Amino acid sequence: MTEYALITGASAGLGAEFAHQLAAKGLNLVLVARREDALSKLAEHLKEKYQIEIHTLACDLSKPEAPVHIFDHCQTLNLKISWLINNAGGAGHDLIADRNWADHAAFFQLMMTSIAHLCHLFIPDMVAAKKGHVINIASVAGRIARAGGCNYGPTKTYVVALSEELALTYASSGVKVCALCPGYTHTDFHETAGLMEMKQKTPSWLWYSAETVVREGIDAVQRGKSVYVSGKLYRLVDPILQSVWTRRFFKIPARI
Ligand SMILES: NC(=O)c1ccc[n+]([C@@H]2O[C@H](COP(=O)([O-])OP(=O)(O)OC[C@H]3O[C@@H](n4cnc5c(N)ncnc54)[C@H](OP(=O)(O)O)[C@@H]3O)[C@@H](O)[C@H]2O)c1
Structure with a gap:
């Protein structure tokens, strides 16, 4: 049976x-997102370039x-998923200012529950096959609490914690989770997210290309890393953010 990578949020970014990058490695793909037209356009381009399914x-x-x-779609078509990339996501809403709880419930579903659920559905077959790669996209924003983040960072903290536990649990089974x-x-x-003004004000040296982030992520999961911070600069800063000695200096309360 040919092997597939399932990628959520594949229509952009x-x-x-x-x-x-996974097509270039010769993997077949299952691409998931809401915008079908963008997925089809990408699929046509990659099929022609790499002769994959x-x-x-x-x-x-x-x-x-x-x-x-x-999951049912993949089962029906008999697609063997050996790479799972839980990537779909967005910036979300202000937990306190947005008074519509349904928005927050949908955000939690997208950012946390769907990731746990897809792991729950797809990892058993990887364990049975004694191989598999799972990359869950978290964020540096999930590595330390910050004022004003409200809800995005905590969802990413969950993704880090979930991935680390899964990685430890399945380390000896041949399934790598990062x-x-x-x-x-x-x-x-x-x-x-309507954050272009913020983006323009942020120094350019803080920004990385999607190519670098993805290349480093694929390499990290293959090397068995359970958590990997992409970008040299962020890798340098992360241990300082995680240190019990310095962590408190980075927690600056907001003035309301
Ligand atoms: N860019 C950054 O600076 C940054 C930093 C750290 C972490 N991240 C994380 O990286 C991941 C990818 O984001 P990106 O930067 O590539 O942003 P992006 O270019 O806006 O892409 C987001 C992707 O997620 C999909 N998506 C959003 N909501 C969805 C939903 N309800 N159902 C299915 N798919 C959905 C979008 O597709 P449709 O609109 O077609 O559904 C799109 O393909 C996210 O988890 C994000 O939190 C990004």
């Missing part, structure tokens, strides 16, 4: 870059039924 599936991962729908933690990365993320 890091997900599309994962599709390019690609399936696209338009799916909203903020809906609780989405992970089972994706939380990839990018810092600022050039994708559509900030434009979609």
Whole structure:
């Protein structure tokens, strides 16, 4: 049976870059996101360039039924998923200022529950096959609490914790799990979130390309890293953020 990489959020940014780099390795692809047209366009391009098989599936991962729908789709087509890239995500809402709880529930579903659910559905077959790679996209924002982040960072902290536990649990089974933690990365993320003004004000040396982040992430999971911070600068800063000696200096309360 030919092997597939399943990539969520493949219609743009890091997900599309994962599709390019995993296709270049000869893997077949299952591409998932809400925008079917963008997925189809990418699929056509990669099929022609790499002569691989690609399936696209338009799916909203903020809906609780989405992970089972994706899994059933792969089962029906008999697609063996040996790489799972849980990448779909967005900036979310202000937990306190946005008074519509349904927005927050959908955000938790997209950012945490769908990732746990897809791991729950796809990892057993990887364990049975004694091989598999799972990359869960977290963020540097999940590595330390910060004022004003409200909800995005905590969801990424969960993704790191989940990935580390899964990595430890399945280390001896041949299944490798990695939380990839990018810092600022050039994708559509900030434009979609209405954060272009912030992006323009942030120094350019803090920004990495999607190509670098994805290349480092693929390399990290293959080397068995359970958490990997992408970008030299962020890798340098991360141990300082995690240190019990220095951590408190980086927690600056907001003035309300
Ligand atoms: N860019 C950064 O600076 C940065 C830094 C750290 C971490 N990250 C993380 O990296 C991941 C990818 O983001 P990106 O930077 O590549 O942003 P992006 O260019 O905006 O891409 C986001 C992707 O997620 C998909 N998506 C969003 N909501 C979805 C939903 N409800 N259901 C299914 N798919 C959905 C989008 O596709 P559709 O709109 O077609 O559904 C798109 O393909 C996210 O988890 C983000 O939190 C980004």
